[in-house]
Amino acid sequence: MTRFYSATLRKHDRAAFSSGNERIDTYFRQTVSQDVKRGYAACYVLVEQAGGKIAGFYTLSSHTIPLTEVPPEMARELPRYPSVPAVLIGWLGRDIAFRGQHVGSMLLADAIARLAASPVGAHAICADAIDDAAAAFYATHRFQRFVSRPLSLYLPMKTATALVAKHRKTASP
């Protein structure tokens, strides 16, 4: 049995969640449910099977990237629309109690698998990093920084789904 399951945020206990980053913790404890209600974001949690504790969460929102911000080699392959459809990982955090257990990577893999299964088209996944360390975390997962905004990163959906497929191959017995 796997140690965690992923679910849409519902009546989970968010009060004790602590990623170590005050802005992320305040957002998750106090604001995320309003964003969900208003349709600004969808929020998913990774929950520990044994104790029901939230190990981490992330939000997804629809997003667009101006075509002028896409690197020229990639832009050449895209239709000449002014913007490129994408999905934004606006917030993501892992509870410090689960440090060293690759929960951050699991959250990203879960987001990618969810998006790959979605019938809505998106060319890329974007992420807003809260600081340089968060941007470095995304960069180790092959997200590239936008030249004009180094704390905003993106990963073409094609690369994302290939990464998850490779991980599944490696993970199977």
Ligand SMILES: CC(C)(COP(=O)(O)OP(=O)(O)OC[C@H]1O[C@@H](n2cnc3c(N)ncnc32)[C@H](O)[C@@H]1OP(=O)(O)O)[C@@H](O)C(=O)NCCC(=O)NCCS
């Ligand atoms: C960023 C965060 C989600 C990473 O979670 P995690 O569970 O430690 O991540 P993982 O163990 O799955 O990390 C996978 C890889 O990412 C890289 N990585 C993780 N945190 C990193 C950091 N702060 N700086 C640079 N690289 C990092 C490492 O290479 C790591 O590989 P390793 O296990 O071989 O060292 C977590 O530290 C966190 O919640 N931080 C506070 C909130 C935050 O910054 N959120 C980011 C989005 S705004």
